[in-house]
Amino acid sequence: MGGAAGYLGTLMVTKRMALVGDALGHVALPGIALALIYNFSVEAGAFASLFVGIVLIWMFKGKTEIYMETLTGVVFAVSLALAFLIIPSEDIETALIGDITRINLTEAVVSILLVIAVFFTIKKIFSEMILSTLSEDLASSLKINVRKYDLVYLLAIGIIVALGIKIVGSLLVGALVVIPAAASRNFSRNLFQYSYGGMFIGAVSCILGVIIFKIAGFGAGPFAVLSSAAIFLISIFFRQN
Amino acid sequence: MDDLILKVKNLSVSFNGDKIIDDLSFDLKNKENLIIVGPNGAGKSVLLKALLGIIPFSGEIKWREGLKVSYFPQNFFPAKEIPLSVREFFKFKKAPQNKIEESLKAVGLDDLSVLSKKIGLLSAGQFQRMMIAWSLVDEPHILLFDEPTSGIDIGGEETIYNLLSQIEKKINLTMILITHDLNIVYKFADSVLCLNKKAVCYGVPQEALNSESLRKLYGGEMKLYQHKHD
Numbered sequence: 001m002g003g004a005a006g007y008l009g010t011l012m013v014t015k016r017m018a019l020v021g022d023a024l025g026h027v028a029l030p031g032i033a034l035a036l037i038y039n040f041s042v043e044a045g046a047f048a049s050l051f052v053g054i055v056l057i058w059m060f061k062g063k064t065e066i067y068m069e070t071l072t073g074v075v076f077a078v079s080l081a082l083a084f085l086i087i088p089s090e091d092i093e094t095a096l097i098g099d100i101t102r103i104n105l106t107e108a109v110v111s112i113l114l115v116i117a118v119f120f121t122i123k124k125i126f127s128e129m130i131l132s133t134l135s136e137d138l139a140s141s142l143k144i145n146v147r148k149y150d151l152v153y154l155l156a157i158g159i160i161v162a163l164g165i166k167i168v169g170s171l172l173v174g175a176l177v178v179i180p181a182a183a184s185r186n187f188s189r190n191l192f193q194y195s196y197g198g199m200f201i202g203a204v205s206c207i208l209g210v211i212i213f214k215i216a217g218f219g220a221g222p223f224a225v226l227s228s229a230a231i232f233l234i235s236i237f238f239r240q241n
Numbered sequence: 242m243d244d245l246i247l248k249v250k251n252l253s254v255s256f257n258g259d260k261i262i263d264d265l266s267f268d269l270k271n272k273e274n275l276i277i278v279g280p281n282g283a284g285k286s287v288l289l290k291a292l293l294g295i296i297p298f299s300g301e302i303k304w305r306e307g308l309k310v311s312y313f314p315q316n317f318f319p320a321k322e323i324p325l326s327v328r329e330f331f332k333f334k335k336a337p338q339n340k341i342e343e344s345l346k347a348v349g350l351d352d353l354s355v356l357s358k359k360i361g362l363l364s365a366g367q368f369q370r371m372m373i374a375w376s377l378v379d380e381p382h383i384l385l386f387d388e389p390t391s392g393i394d395i396g397g398e399e400t401i402y403n404l405l406s407q408i409e410k411k412i413n414l415t416m417i418l419i420t421h422d423l424n425i426v427y428k429f430a431d432s433v434l435c436l437n438k439k440a441v442c443y444g445v446p447q448e449a450l451n452s453e454s455l456r457k458l459y460g461g462e463m464k465l466y467q468h469k470h471d
Binding site: 014127128130131133134135137138140141142185188189190191192193194 | 311359
């Protein structure tokens with residue numbers, strides 16, 4: 001999970017969408033609220049509301065010339081407003097901070113399968129996405145359907161965010177995608193090192209988070225994020241040109 | 242007309258009801274160098290995009306079947322911080338290693354250590370050379386260049402145009418270039434298209450480009466200095 005988030009994060013950072021993960025974490029909130037009220041899977045609720053949000057962002061992008069990040073901001077604010085209207089106050093903390101102990105075996109297996117699917121999807125579209133970031137016209141001239149790739153990419157973010165929320169909560173889910181990518185950028189000279197570096201750092205941070213949770217009993221999510229932040233600090237001293 | 246590789250007839254492009262290109266017609270022959278000149282906002286870049294089929298248009302654009310087109314967009318400078326090596330950039334075109342090396346050598350980038358360099362760390366000259374190599378690596382029949390920085394010294398007192406004209410002598414290449422530099426037109430073009438929404442002039446540079454057509458193209462005072470070369 002951490003690995004896939006880190007891998008996807010390298011693409012998001014390259015596309016200057018570093019904070020989109022954070023914003024989408026909040027887009028998930030109305031769905032999480034409904035899941036908590038009606039007692040169904042939080043991931044399903046999160047993904048349902050992310051799906052609606054993402055399709056809206058994608059459609060707005062097609063209709064206007066506004067940056068994807070700005071559109072995400074609009075959808076994010078609306079979602080947050082809706083969530084505050086419906087979320088039961090005693091469940092706010094779970095939704096915002098996440099709780100890894102709430103995950104049962106079936107959920108874990110489904111999550112792992114989804115993560116693997118997302119990883120291979122991103123791997124398949126990675127170089128086309130990078131090229132379309134460099135120049136959409138250039139990508140189009142090579143017969144790359146930029147619109148289609150954008151949608152696949154956004155949905156992949158949606159799935160990762162929905163799964164990540166369960167672990168670190170909607171407040172911190174953005175960190176899972178951004179920090180490993182930022183650290184990896186410092187370590188890397190090329191795209192290969194950068195993308196797989198992000199994946200590696202993401203995975204290591206989540207594992208460290210869980211280990212610290214097992215030993216000390218503190219929240220796994222916050223520690224996963226703090227571990228990746230520590231790696232980022234180290235990476236600053238190993239900057240590659 | 243076996244020699245014809247592109248026929249454009251009554252081409253119009255509109256964005257949100259504004260006509261950007263209005264009823265444009267021209268042809269392109271095999272091995273011809275067509276240069277498009279015109280003021281900012283005249284629709285030059287839009288024309289290239291229409292030719293590539295990446296924006297909607299009305300009218301007719303007819304390429305000869307089976308042609309491979311390579312495109313160099315305007316203002317294409319990848320951000321410095323993107324960790325993308327030259328080798329990885331060539332991989333977008335799925336070219337085999339020997340082709341990559343061959344085309345880098347053809348543009349004067351003989352030192353292949355450039356392949357593992359980050360793209361953002363190339364000098365401006367190296368970058369221009371690399372982009373030409375990149376455009377040529379999959380052996381296109383046609384190059385569409387949207388304002389390769391004119392006059393930039395790419396090392397050894399060469400300009401991008403000298404290099405292109407050397408290369409086209411060796412291979413079968415047809416080019417459409419956009420430029421602001423009228424001198425390039427005389428040096429390099431077989432034909433010129435002056436575009437300002439409509440075709441203001443079209444033909445052999447020495448005939449098509451004159452004070453009258455340039456006045457119509459740019460409006461107001463525009464003096465023409467026709468340099469003699471060779």
